Amino acid sequence: MNAMRLGWSRGLIELRQSLTNTGDLVNHFFWPVLMLVTLFFLRDVSFGGTTFSLGALALPSILGLNASMSLMTMSQQLTADREDGTLLRAKATPNGMRAYLVGRIVAVSGGLLVDLAIFLIPALLLVPGLAVGSATAWLTLAWVLAIDLVATLPIGAVLGSLFTSARSQGLLTLPVLAVIAISGIFYPITALPEWLQWIAQVFPVYWMGLGMRSALLPDAAVAIEIGESWRHLDTVGVLGAWTVAGLILAPIVLRRMARRESGSSVSLRRERALQRVG
Template sequence: MSATAPTNRAATAAHPRLPSAARLGADRTGIELRAFFRERDAVIFIFSYPLIMMAIFATVFSGQDQGADGYGVPFAQYFLPGMVATGVMLTSFQSLAISIAVERDDGTLKRLRATPLPALSYFYGKIGLVLLTTVVQTSLLLVLAATVYDVPMPADVSSWATFAWVFVLGTATGTVCGVAFSTLPRSGRSATAVVTPVVLVLQFVSGVFFAFFALPSWMQTVASVFPLKWMAQGMRSVFLPDDAQALEVAGTWQHGATAAVLAAWLVVSLVVGVRTFRWRRRDDG
């Protein structure tokens, strides 16, 4: 017994136990954040885009209401939920789909794969980056809406609870979709050209820039397949009065359908991502 103890200690010294994947993921989050804030143009775009769009639309349509039959609300108040939803999509789906494609193209993923860093820790780092930046972005947007455009914030716990689960589930779905979609661009240079049009089209058909109930029925049907429409609708249930649900296509907020669609995209994207994610370029074996 005593003879084996020094042997075990020697083996441990020669092969020290690595920290857990979660611990390494937390460290990786710090690295991702530092790299993110070094890219000043990306930082400015991600944080300012929802604020600028909020300011433009709220100013242009100042004094106009969205709705009918007595359910109209100020445009800024109607516009806020869509901007919260699109901000989540930009920070999770678009940002990850582009950045991971670039990292694959410049060899970063290949080099990371050759280190002892577990694959899970790399993805934990991306999740931590998305979560922290999305929280900051959304907080700035809510402060702007409340202080500059007098958009009323929810006063009850149930509304904030709805906000929390739609925000968390929407962010998780956008993150996993971004990881899965990052395999599609053939190179880092083409990533922006491949990802950005998808985001723009979804913004226009999902009730972000226009009232969803005013869109053509075929456009509503197409948008209902994708997560952004449901994130925006879930956020409308938080920031609009209960009577405004009469403006929705189904006449209700459809919280169950929102959760189901977002969860379905999360699961499908996770399966696709696991099966198709590549650490190397297509021409690198």
């Protein structure tokens, strides 16, 4: 419990710092503003022969995409903390790794909620045709977002522990972008070949977008989904499977990574970083 309290305090401090730092504020606003510009051009474009605009279809999908990107954020920040010795200092204190992970989860989750608010509030005014007038819609949005964070943050921690430097995180970007491209974020997945649809359904990005669409789109929009169903049970099942996998793997991988951390390994990474800069 002491580690939980310390981690909670640490996470809130980091979140407050990110909201008062110019560079971090730019990062918070850049992606939401970019997506709002995209929605502006899609708001009057209809999908196929339907009456649904691509803007209305894309808005909840983008929310799911932003939520899934917490995986990348978690991975990048953990790798950076490993490279600069933050993890080594956490390892040297009682329950330090637990407090560190709790703090990182609080900070990443809080930052994600800020990003979603920056995007969603103006988007609701920009894009018509959304079903946001009922409590059920917001309740669905809440549980989808909650299970999304539980599913992605442990996997992000696992991926972050596999990289030894922030520069190597670039190896993760291309596969993530490929998964996003086939997950029905900016265009309904039913327009893709069936074999690509099956591949997309293995990964959590598609299910996050589907859950968000089920919350914010009118019931008639289900006609353009696979099987003409929101598939809530399937969404819980797939994201639940990713959650279980992450919760099993993350403690094992992080413990092994922490055991390998030492002052000499941190110094060696700093020397290599200085050589690249030089």
